Amino acid sequence: MIELFKILSNDHRIQILSWLKNPHEHFALEDIEPEVKDYGVCMSVIQKKAGLSQSTTSSYLTSMVNCGLLKSVREGQWTYYKRNEEKIQDLANFIKVTL
Template sequence: MDRSTQVKAMASEARMSVLKLLAEPEKHFAGQWSADPLEFGVCMTLIAEALGVAQPTASRHLEILKQAGFITVRKHQKWSYCKRNEAVIQDYLNWLQLELSVT
């Protein structure tokens, strides 16, 4: 995994907000009717609305999170759905803790 991409992904307040929102999709995106947000993921359109940004801006943030491995994106019909990749997030946090620990 490219750690510099992951650090870049975490260096944005908007991207951190996306990860926080996706941590509790049933709470933040309960109104999603097209698919279960917990099981399937959250529609990119709803993420853009939650952030209060235009779809192209949200798409760019989501692409960086995807490149970092922090989210997975799955297409269904005409929509794209995002879901946190908990294993990669935990791996990053473990790596960061080791990097910052006193030896």
């Protein structure tokens, strides 16, 4: 849990999680390709919205995948990200019960 809290201590990571909760509200429809909508949102689209460098965005997304907050799918040269709702619910339950 400590690693999760470290990941969540960054405003940009929190913002990305928030955007991915309802991607159709936060990203242009043309940026969320219909045929891959189940995959999530492409890293380049997240990077553009966040206004961060490619390396910083990639680092943030990778750290969130590694701790289980996000899931990723690689399709050719593109990587798509979406929230891992089960892990987020586990975190919410941990906070509710333990803290």
